[in-house]
Amino acid sequence: MASSSPVIRERMPPRTSTSTSRKKRIHKVPSTTWREKLTARRDSVKEDLENVLSHKRNKLGGKATLVKMSRTRDKVISEIFASEKTYQEQLLIIIEQFMIPLQQLGLLPDPDHKMIFENVKSIQAVNQELSTHMQEKGIPQAFIQLAPFFKVYCTYANNFEKSMQTLQDWERKRADFGQFLRQQESKAETCNLNLDSLLITPIQRVPRYRLLLQELLDNTPEDHDDYEQLKEAVTTINKVTAGINDYIREHENFQKMLKIQNILTGANAPRILTPGRRFLKEGLLMKVSNKGNGSNERMFFLFNDMLVYAKPNLLDHNHTARTYACRRIICLDRCEVQLVLGEKKVEGAGALFKLVFDGDYLLLYSNDNNVALSWVDALQEAISQLKENSVARRRTSNSATRRSGGSRVSRRNILRSSFTLRNKRQYPEDEIVNCKSNQQDAQRQLVSNENTHVTSQDRYPWMYSSSEKIS
Numbered sequence: 001m002a003s004s005s006p007v008i009r010e011r012m013p014p015r016t017s018t019s020t021s022r023k024k025r026i027h028k029v030p031s032t033t034w035r036e037k038l039t040a041r042r043d044s045v046k047e048d049l050e051n052v053l054s055h056k057r058n059k060l061g062g063k064a065t066l067v068k069m070s071r072t073r074d075k076v077i078s079e080i081f082a083s084e085k086t087y088q089e090q091l092l093i094i095i096e097q098f099m100i101p102l103q104q105l106g107l108l109p110d111p112d113h114k115m116i117f118e119n120v121k122s123i124q125a126v127n128q129e130l131s132t133h134m135q136e137k138g139i140p141q142a143f144i145q146l147a148p149f150f151k152v153y154c155t156y157a158n159n160f161e162k163s164m165q166t167l168q169d170w171e172r173k174r175a176d177f178g179q180f181l182r183q184q185e186s187k188a189e190t191c192n193l194n195l196d197s198l199l200i201t202p203i204q205r206v207p208r209y210r211l212l213l214q215e216l217l218d219n220t221p222e223d224h225d226d227y228e229q230l231k232e233a234v235t236t237i238n239k240v241t242a243g244i245n246d247y248i249r250e251h252e253n254f255q256k257m258l259k260i261q262n263i264l265t266g267a268n269a270p271r272i273l274t275p276g277r278r279f280l281k282e283g284l285l286m287k288v289s290n291k292g293n294g295s296n297e298r299m300f301f302l303f304n305d306m307l308v309y310a311k312p313n314l315l316d317h318n319h320t321a322r323t324y325a326c327r328r329i330i331c332l333d334r335c336e337v338q339l340v341l342g343e344k345k346v347e348g349a350g351a352l353f354k355l356v357f358d359g360d361y362l363l364l365y366s367n368d369n370n371v372a373l374s375w376v377d378a379l380q381e382a383i384s385q386l387k388e389n390s391v392a393r394r395r396t397s398n399s400a401t402r403r404s405g406g407s408r409v410s411r412r413n414i415l416r417s418s419f420t421l422r423n424k425r426q427y428p429e430d431e432i433v434n435c436k437s438n439q440q441d442a443q444r445q446l447v448s449n450e451n452t453h454v455t456s457q458d459r460y461p462w463m464y465s466s467s468e469k470i471s
Helices: 020-026 035-106 110-117 120-138 139-173 175-185 193-201 200-218 229-264 368-402 408-424 429-453
Strands: 279-288 296-301 304-310 324-331 337-341 351-357 360-366
Touching: 020 279, 020 368, 035 110, 035 120, 035 175, 035 193, 110 139, 110 296, 120 360, 139 229, 139 337, 175 193, 175 351, 229 279, 279 368, 296 368, 324 351, 324 368, 337 368, 351 368, 360 368
Parallel strands: none
Antiparallel strands: 279 296, 279 360, 296 304, 304 324, 337 351, 351 360
16 A cells, blocks of 8 residues: 655645735825815816807907907097098188188288188188098098198197287287187177187197097007008107197196186286296185284195286176286295195195295195195296296306307407398398497396396386285
């Protein structure tokens, strides 16, 4: 009987528990519950839906913006053509109702007639061409091609102040001229427009072109065929407008000073309209009395060289414009402003400041802190600018003296020789003798003025006629 061989059993590695391994894996990577999966899926769908809606909104919004721009663009184009037609009619009224009849009646000398209506026909011709070009070639191309001819507007604006002054002078000189203006202005053909308002329309027209073209450019897409040409037209018209805006501001300032001159009464009232003078500010301030026992409300008018204060005329029955009795004129070149109270703004509190001049002073205040401080700033700026201008003039005068050699005799000799030569060519001998005599008197006066310090009070005595202290 065969012996059985021993069974060799291999030692197997110990079996690892499956449940233990799974627990370890679960511990390392937590599983996602069905609720978390559902929430993540819902958030994903919501985000996709929002993206789709946002894209549609942007697409619809872009279309709405383009539609709005197109409508605004059409309105601006219509306004350009309509306002141009009205402007052409106003120019025609100036020519047919005023310019030609005045020339035929001979109410004005030819130089003054030309001064008032200079360049009106040239402007009409330019704008007729502009209207034709806009209809045939489009708005951008019309302004680009005719921009060089818009220089006539600058010439017109430069002459406008003299034109208005000449017109006002002749209204005062000749009653029949004023009667003619009123008769023409009352006609139906003039649409109840007076000549003053008609003559200023060319100056107002070019800035209007700039605003309309800029609005047209703002409502034109960049991929539009006219965009680049419109951009060039706006740049071109801006150059023309820059100079005219200055003249418009000067005219408005002139009209304001004319109005102030008309409402100031009394023997102490100054002559407001003076070359180089500009209006800066007006308003009511409380003036403390000289005795310090009370205050009165006064109207103040600030110019670049003087300050005027006045009191209302209580017995004035003029309902169109209130008038003021001038109380005092203060030259700014001898003024100093000092803030007394109100540097720190306190709610419900005003400010008090002191104006010192010629050994005297005014105490002024306002219950509104901002109003008082604005007056302090305006006065200080005006005084500072006046002093800077005075220094600049002295430097220019000294520079001119050095260039001419600094000799008074040489300047007089040059003046005498040029004066004699000029008058020999133009005047008879007996008139030359009189001119020489007048020239010698002028030279003696020049020497007298150079040896004597002439103050502004000597030069402008009318400004100091109210130097007596009137509260």
